[in-house]
Amino acid sequence: MGFNSSIQKRASDVLFERRIAAEKRAERIKEEVFQKCPRARELDRQIAGTGVQAARAVLKGGDVTSEMKKLRDTNLRLQEELKHLLADNGYPSDAFEPKYNCALCGDTGYIEDDNRTVVCKCLKQALVQIACDELNRTAPLALSTFDSFRLDYYDNRIDPSLGMSPYQLMDRILKFCRSYAETFTPNAESILMRGATGLGKTHLSLAIANEVIRRGYGVVYVSAPSVVQKLEKQYFSRGESDDSLMDLLTDCDLLIIDDLGTEFRTQFSVSQLYNVFNARMLQHKPVIINTNLDLVEMEKVYSHRFVSRISGSSTKLDFVGKDIRVRKNSL
Numbered sequence: 335m336g337f338n339s340s341i342q343k344r345a346s347d348v349l350f351e352r353r354i355a356a357e358k359r360a361e362r363i364k365e366e367v368f369q370k371c372p373r374a375r376e377l378d379r380q381i382a383g384t385g386v387q388a389a390r391a392v393l394k395g396g397d398v399t400s401e402m403k404k405l406r407d408t409n410l411r412l413q414e415e416l417k418h419l420l421a422d423n424g425y426p427s428d429a430f431e432p433k434y435n436c437a438l439c440g441d442t443g444y445i446e447d448d449n450r451t452v453v454c455k456c457l458k459q460a461l462v463q464i465a466c467d468e469l470n471r472t473a474p475l476a477l478s479t480f481d482s483f484r485l486d487y488y489d490n491r492i493d494p495s496l497g498m499s500p501y502q503l504m505d506r507i508l509k510f511c512r513s514y515a516e517t518f519t520p521n522a523e524s525i526l527m528r529g530a531t532g533l534g535k536t537h538l539s540l541a542i543a544n545e546v547i548r549r550g551y552g553v554v555y556v557s558a559p560s561v562v563q564k565l566e567k568q569y570f571s572r573g574e575s576d577d578s579l580m581d582l583l584t585d586c587d588l589l590i591i592d593d594l595g596t597e598f599r600t601q602f603s604v605s606q607l608y609n610v611f612n613a614r615m616l617q618h619k620p621v622i623i624n625t626n627l628d629l630v631e632m633e634k635v636y637s638h639r640f641v642s643r644i645s646g647s648s649t650k651l652d653f654v655g656k657d658i659r660v661r662k663n664s665l
């Protein structure tokens with residue numbers, strides 16, 4: 335995945351901090367044990383000493399094998415005594431070992447796999463997280479929450495064409511979105527939010543974003559016009575090739591594309607958006623799409639293939655009611 339160097343630097347700083355914190359914690363425990371039990375300090379010093387002696391023995395030459403065996407035996411004996419001492423004082427036998435956040439890589443971000451050094455999934459996650467934060471910095475995330483979503487804006491009278499009142503329908507939609515966010519996993523279903531302007535699509539999708547981010551997932555919220563513009567800029571700019579945005583759009587845990595249909599459409603924009611949706615759907619990664627267009631209009635604008643891909647694999651939420659921007663202003 336191609337992230338720019340500033341994101342890479344920040345991610346490696348995050349892991350570095352974790353590593354240092356784990357090591358400091360282990361040091362604190364060591365000091366605590368030493369205070370209670372001075373013999374432990376002595377043993378720890380001697381264990382470290384056998385390492386130094388081993389290095390010296392190798393440098394000195396001579397009968398290295400037998401010298402090393404002696405040192406190894408001494409080391410094991412000391413370790414054994416330390417283990418008992420720790421147990422007697424109520425500590426686990428590995429109390430002096432740092433407890434890293436990621437047991438796979440010891441918070442270094444890299445692991446050995448088949449003699450190759452590869453990026454650990456914890457570093458990948460940190461990269462995605464930071465890149466998402468970066469992209470969301472300008473999104474109006476904080477204001478729209480489930481708690482600030484009011485149902486009294488929607489009419490309580492039964493609408494025969496709906497078979498229920500707009501209030502009831504929106505109550506269902508609110509409950510669906512809340513439970514979606516609270517039980518979100520990176521293989522959750524996709525959602526297509528449709529409906530006229532000012533009915534709460536953006537509000538509820540931001541509420542989902544807030545909750546899913548709070549639960550520790552990498553979420554990208556973008557509007558179709560801005561993402562298409564960014565992709566074009568990145569694609570057509572000369573200089574080093576950079577697909578970090580495309581990577582992030584396909585790799586984040588949840589992608590929210592707001593206002594689909596209001597972007598400036600070109601063959602390029604349509605195909606890029608299709609590629610993003612397609613790549614995500616092949617990996618069963620969810621997308622939330624908001625649009626004013628109905629399916630027939632969507633088919634006219636995009637292709638049949640495009641629309642059937644999206645609508646075939648998502649839960650459709652049809653928002654109803656009267657423009658809440660207007661209602662809010664007149665109340």
Ligand SMILES: Nc1ncnc2c1ncn2[C@@H]1O[C@H](COP(=O)(O)OP(=O)(O)OP(=O)(O)O)[C@@H](O)[C@H]1O
Nearest residue numbers: 482483484487530531532533534535536537658659
């Ligand atoms: N049920 C609601 N309770 C409180 N505020 C709401 C509710 N629905 C919408 N709003 C507010 O009304 C404004 C318009 O809503 P929103 O932006 O979510 O509409 P939208 O469906 O995304 O419209 P558009 O299709 O134009 O993008 C926002 O400020 C939003 O916070």
Ligand SMILES: [Mg+2]
Nearest residue numbers: 535536592593
């Ligand atoms: Mg909107």
Ligand SMILES: [Zn+2]
Nearest residue numbers: 436439454456
């Ligand atoms: Zn790791």
